[in-house]
Amino acid sequence: MNDPRTAEVPPTPDTRTPAHPSPEAPSVETPSWDRLVSTALVGTSRRAVPHLPDLPRSRRAGAAGLLDLVAVDTVRTRAGYTAHTAEPVTPDEPDPRPQVGADAAHRLDAILANRPELLPEWLDLAVRGGRRVSHTQTPDLLERASRDSSLRPLVATAVGRRGTWLASFNSAWSFIAREPLATDVHTDRAWHHGTPAERRRTLFALRATDPAAARDLLAAAWPSENRGEERRGLLEALTVNLGPDDEAVLDQALDDRSANVRGLALTLLTRLPDSAHAHRLRSHLREHLDRQLSGGRGAPRAVDIVDMDVTAADQLRDLALVPPKKWPRSRQERWELGRVLVTHAPLDTWTERLRLDPTGVLNLAEEERDLREALADAVCLQADPDWARALLDHPGSGLAQLLRSGAMSRHWPRTRELFAALPGDERCAAVLAALGPADDPAEQTDLTPHTDSGWNSDFSGERGVLGQVLHAVGAPWTRELSEEVVRRLARPLSRRDARGYRFLCEAVAEHMPPEHLDLLPEQPPHEEEGHAYLHLRETLRFRLDMHREL
Amino acid sequence: MAKPGSWPQSGVVVADGGGASAVWGECKGSGAKPYLAAAHLDGDKGPAYKCSCPSRKIPCKHVLGLLSLWSQGTVEDREDRPEWVTKWLTGRVARQERATGAAAPAPADPEKAAATLRARDRAVTAGLEELRLWLHDQVEGGLAEIPELGYDHWDRMAKRLVDAKAGGAASLVTQLPQTGGRSGGRDGGDRWPDRLLERLGMLHLLVDGYLATAGADSGADTASGAEAVAGTGPHSSDDARTRTKLRSRAVLRARVGISTRTEEVLATGERVQDTWRVLGHRDSLTPDGMRSRRQWLRGAATGRYALSLTYARPTHTPDSPFRPGTEAEGELAFHPDGRRAVRAGALTERPASPPPGGTVDQALDSYAAALAEDPWLEAWPVVLENAVPARGEGWHLADPTGASLPMDSGELWRLLAVTGGRPATIAAEWSPGTGLSPMTVWDADGKAVSL
Known part of the structure; x- marks a missing residue:
């Protein structure tokens, strides 16, 4: 009918x-x-x-x-068309925050249209200023965040309640409902009767104000949480105010049937260096090192880690691994397991057992590329400042060598994560130190032999690598750093440096504090690459206005 | 170029209200004759440039040099000016006035113009007579075989109509085989006989209506055509009857594709003085790939709807003669169909509060009344007051009485984002086939947001 x-x-x-x-x-x-x-x-x-x-x-x-x-x-x-009837939607909760100004809203339009790389900075400024975006721009931002998950926390806060409300009608935007907001308030109702997204957010809210209570709620609910994805979502709440008392819950999660949950538990445990878990990993690693050192070969020149014996069930469990189906035979297979131990065992195990400082340990591992990479991963994961310094300052393979090589090495650790272990000013100082004195002619001659022999597709010159490193600083540049970078821009340019020069211009445009605009002369230092330079100045001016508006 | 020495003669033409109207100069070049360069600064459509040099760049370097000198204040105001400057400026002003209708020139040769018009009407009539036979052929032979036919079948007829200068009818023929579109929807493919027959019927109505009134004087009785079918009913006065008839004829002519030139509209079209509220606009593609923009206005005092149509090449955005969220006080000149209108003279424009709107039933009544005048109407503007987004089968807009109309989802998210689910004034285009197409929503602060 x-x-x-x-x-x-x-x-x-x-x-x-x-x-x-x-x-x-x-x-x-x-x-x-x-x-x-x-x-x-x-x-x-x-x-x-x-x-x-x-x-x-x-x-x-x-x-x-x-x-x-x-x-x-x-x-x-x-x-003769006649009206229908339909159920009006429930309106959203009013957002008490003021909207950004008209100029800022126009600027956001310009960013969305032409300068997507500046979107995180705009959102960050708006959120810090306690403002929300104009409602009209909400769908556009949700769309961006659905494609780029790194934007989600900022977008969720910037679009506020209107955005959450809007996203509830579109399954493609459901991620937004899971993003905890600073304004969230914990309610028992949401925890006991809410949707998975609401439960996650209310747990985050409680965790921010009363970490112990949130942990207890989670521990009590843990056995009855059936979906691995949701267990992981809830366990993520422990990243807020993580402390030694969380160990019991995390340790229990190491036995979870979902690999994602186990992995998260291991990551969080790695940030608790005094936990029983950390001590267990220390002893696993020490045991192995002992075997190495008691080999009767005297003081070791290098550490051979390939033959680590990590197949014991308790070790595997501590590393969130399941026992392999068959005994690992090849060197490579055994190393896959050993590598997990190296990255997660507290780094002090090495310094204490070998009685060396971090640089000394790195020197020992110089010949063992696999071990070196695993150690670098451990530094990133454990965010250890001493070790991060040792890697950056290493005389044979530190930041200075990387810059001089003119090509980004595949073996170079994740710069951003290394920097993250250090305070902002120190990151800038590290880059400055690695660049060395501005007018060191040796550096420039240094480049030539390398480029003749080792031309490869990664090559972008010192300036290109500097650009990549600057992208990773992740903190406001000091004036000294800006000054030095501007000097580098002005240095003589050969034809094959063009790509690196443009790359450096992009990095400066995006990351140099806009109030340092005065350091940049109006005239391009290199006529032939004038466009890249002018674009850089234009972008800084654009950002300067953006900072004033927000 | 940008040195005063290169310009033995130059001057600023002062505008009536003070300020510069134009800058001119004679630039010493390498040749014997100086280059004559000028810039008209207060034209209606932004500045214009002229130079006698062979450069194809506009503005050329001479004009730029001249403007640079002017901006430095080294070009003096002058009462006198060379003849070439006067000629160029008066020509521009005259053209502008023609365009805005301040001075519509009489056709050069009224008799010749009338003959051209008669010839066009004859061509259209011949084309439509052919179309009538073609339509009958389709229905006599039965539509069952139609899906087997290629596009040739339709294109031949459409081309014939284009040749006959009946472009409107031609594009209706082109649309015949489209299964999706206006009333297609998701099951359009399955219900092609319904879609096709509807379109054939409406085309038939147009052809019969046009041929019945073509040639007949405005007083002659017309038994068929739009009027009879749309059921406009008995009229209270002869005046109203005559006006309705004229209107119907004009609608028929416009739908068939006989357009009225803007000059003519400005010279003889109906003028209506009112405060015209800008309701919003929608863009679409014409069958020949041009982009068109329909901007809808409504008179605050007369309640009359006006449609402004602009076109642009596929890569361009059509102009918006009226700004969203404003109202324009002054005269519009209407095309004979009583709907399409153009600016007549200067309008006073200012920001406006949300326009008054109505309920869903009022909107449907207004649509039915418009349909009585123009049964081929594709979309009709409606303004709903205190409308809220609602969910039924798909998304709707509901009024406070609970009545709702389905909404096409094109601009759904922006509309939802602006309202937050709270009642708002929303202007939309309505068509029973596609539902409501929201154009403008007025947010909580009364600000117009174009969708």
């Missing part, structure tokens, strides 16, 4: 039909219509124009007569 054509129609042609057409349904819906259609399909040469009770009698025969009736029926159905 869904066919609207079966609806009752009053006999007079000029009365509205009570049919309920919608965009999904045909617009012509009267009982006579089907007869008109069937006549037209067969053709009026074969079938006479029907007499229909609800239409005027056609004055003409044949095709003209039929089309007369079709027109009447079509027009009266359109004119």
Whole structure:
């Protein structure tokens, strides 16, 4: 009975039909219509124009007569369209925050259209200023965040309640409901009766104000949480105010059947260097080192870690691993397991056992590329400042060597994460130190032999690598750093440096504090790459205005 | 170039209200004759430039040099000016006035113009007579075989109509085989006979209506056509009857594709003085790939709707003669169909509060009344007051009485984002086929947001 054509129609042609057409349904819906259609399909040469009770009698025969009736029926159905009923949506909760100013909103439009790389900075400034975006821009931002998950925490805060409300109607934006906001307040109701997203957020809110209570809630609910994805979402709340008391819950999660949950538990445990878990990993690693050192070969030149024996069940469990199906035979397979131990065992195990400082340990591992990389991963994961310094300052393979090599090494650890272990000013100082004195001619000559022999696709020159390093600083640049970078921009440029120069310009445009704009001369230092330079100045000016507006 | 020495003669033409109207100069070049460069600064459509040099760049370096000198204050105001400057400026002003209708020139040869018009009407009539036979052929032979036919079948007829200068009818023929579109929807493919027959019927109505009124004088009685079918009913006065008839004829002519030139509209079109509220706009593509923009206005005092149409090449955005969220006080000149309108003279524009709106039932009534005048109407502007987004089968807009209309989802998210689910004034285009197409929503602060 869904066919609207079966609806009752009053006999007079000029009365509205009570049919309920919608965009999904045909617009012509009267009982006579089907007869008109069937006549037209067969053709009026074969079938006479029907007499229909609800239409005027056609004055003409044949095709003209039929089309007369079709027109009447079509027009009266359109004119007789009647209203539907539908359930109004529940309005959102008002957002108490003021909207960003009109200038800032226009700037956001410009960013969304042409300068997507500045979006995180704009959002960050708006959020810090305690403002929300204009409602009209909300769908656009949600769309961006659905494609780029790194934007989600900022976007969630910037779009506020309107955004969460809006996203509830579009499954492609459901991620936003899971993002905890600083304004969230914990309620028992949300925890006991809410959707998975609401439960996650209310747990985050409680964790921010009362970490112990949140942990207890989680521990109590843990056995009855059935979906691994949701367990992981809840466990993430422990990243807020993580402390030694969380160990029991995390340790329990190491036995989880979901690898994602186990992995997260291990990551969080790695940040608790005094936990029983950390001590267990220390002893696993020490045991191995002991075997190495007691080999009767005297003081080791290098540490061979390949033959680590990490297949014992308790070790595997402590590393969130499941026992391998078959015994690892090849060197590579064994190392896969050993590598997990190296990255997660507290780094002090090495310094204490080998009685060396971090640089000394790195020197020992110089020949063992795998071990060195694993140690660097450990430094990133454990965010250890001493070790981060040792890696950055290492005389043979530190930041200075990287810059001079003119190519980003695949073996170079994740710069951003290394820097993250250090305070902002120290990161800037590290880059400055690695760059060395500005007018050191040795550096420039240094470049030539390398480029002749080791030309590869990664090569972008010292400036190119500097650009990549600057992208990773992740903290406001000191004035000294800006000054030095500007000097580097002004240095003589050879043709093959062009790509690196442009790359450096981009990095400066995005990351140099806009108030350092005065350091940049108005005229491009290199006529041939003037465009990149002018764009850099323009972007800084754009950002300077942006900072003033927000 | 940008040195005063290169310009033995130069001057600033002062505008009536003070300030510079134009800058001109004669630049010493390498040749014997100086280059004559000028810039018209207060033209209606932004500045214009002229130079006698062969450069194809506009503005050329001479004009730029001249402007640079002017901006440094080294070009003096002058009462006198060479003849070439006067000629150029008066020509520009005259063209502008023609365009805005301040001075509509009479056709050069009224008789010749009338003959051209008659010839065009004859061509259109011949084309439509052919179309009438073609339509009958389709229905006599039956539509069942139609899906087997290629696009040729439709294109031949459409081309014939284009040749006959009946472009409107031609594009209706082009649309015949489209299964999606206006009333297609998701099941359009399955219900092609319904879609096709509807369109054939409406095309038939147009052809019959046009041919019945073509040639007949305005007083002659017309038994068929839009009027009879749309049921406009008996009229209270002869005046109203005559006006309705004229209007119907004009609608028929416009739909068939006989357009009225803007000059003509400005010279002889109906003028209506009012405060015109800008309701919003929608863009679409014409069958020949141009972009078109329909901007809808409504008179605050007369309640009259006006449609401004602009076109642009596919890569360009059509102009918006009226700014969203404003109202324009002054005269509009209407095309004979009583709907399409252009600016007549200067309008006073200012920001406006949300326009008054109505309920869903009022909107449907207004649509039905408009349909009576123009059954081929594709979309009609409606303003809903205190409308809220609602969910039924798909998304709707509901009024405070609980009545709702389905909404196409194109601009759904922006609309939802602006309202937050709270009642708002929303202007939309309505068509029973596609539902409501929101154009403008007025936010909580009364600010217009174009969707």
